[in-house]
Amino acid sequence: MKIFLQEINSDYEGFSRLIQLAAQTAGCYFDDVEIDMSQTGWIDANMCAPLGAILYKIGRDINSIQLTHVQPNVEAILSKNGFLCNYGWSRKKDTHGSTIEYKRFEPKDDRYFADYIETQMIGNGIPEMSPGLLKKFRESIYEIFSNSVIHSRTMLGIFSCGQYFHKKHRLDFSVVDLGIGICTNVHDRRGLVLSAEEAISWALEGKNTTKLGPIPGGLGLKLLREFIIENDGRIQIVSENGYWELSEGQVNTRAFPEPFPGTIVNIEINTADSKSYRLVSEIRSEDIF
Amino acid sequence: MNGQIVIMVFEVVGSGICVSSDDGQKVHDRIAAALRENIRIIISFQNVESLTSAFLNAAIGQLYGEFSEVLIRAGVSVVEMEQEDLALLKRVVEMAKEYFRDPERFKKACDDALEASDAD
Structure with missing residues (x-):
């Protein structure tokens, strides 16, 4: 099977093209899958996370994967972030400190994931952020990772990748799972019949949670949303057929004709944000419980 | 209460990055064991650098499914916690109280806790 891949940006079209790739290869077993990138x-380098997730699923179904006719500019970026190492290329050094490596994690790899974030965020020299912003950003990423592990119950891992755009003062980071999507969880656990994009909106509102069992939940995505609004950043969530985007304080939702086999959370943060993220009013530890 | 103990979160987790639900569970298990013995717990967050709601839900939020608010207020306190982290913990606690107001969830949590103590 040969598939031509078009340009992939972090937008509805880009996600749509990746979903098409997932749909076209969904029935492939014991096949040669050529992704022609002419x-x-x-x-967008962070989109290596959803692309890698789809390719991993193709490989999991015992297919061989070949990326062909990779354009020099694409090859340059995807060799630096380690993505192409999975498909026979050698690694190139990132001299500009603008990549956050492409990685796949097992759901139990939370500590390994934390090491990766600490190394990539601090050890790699990117990005130039205020200490308050850096703390909020790291914690937001951990919230997304935990959310993916807890809610998707994925067996295929969690995929992540990021890119720092120095001139724009923007940092994009994507976390992807191939597990149970938000709409299915909302339906199965809360009995609500919503469209996929409505289900994403539901999960980001108020005290809504699909959690059951002894450990409460439901804060992770709301904290992320609050932070991104304050930071003037952007969140994009793709889960099954749903697309949800928060940008410049506005929410836009759309539907895809085919589902993504899991959930993608992409955040873009404004690294020039100099807010301290310190609380205005003091909270006393005696008032917590 | 019968005395008190201090739980160092950094020591339990083995790191200042306290982000996973599994690590939160380890902290919870120590707190719950002490509360069952009517021992007061001081939870120290000294040297903790990163916290998530997932960690705090497992460590502290789930206590509200097993113990009364009165017992938790009397028996648990936190120290060495940054203001932003206290704000997060407060929200986790509020969400947990709300979560366990759903009787079905509360019953399930009680049943699970009972099963766990039977297995001990």
């Missing part, structure tokens, strides 16, 4: 003029 028409792929650009890939």
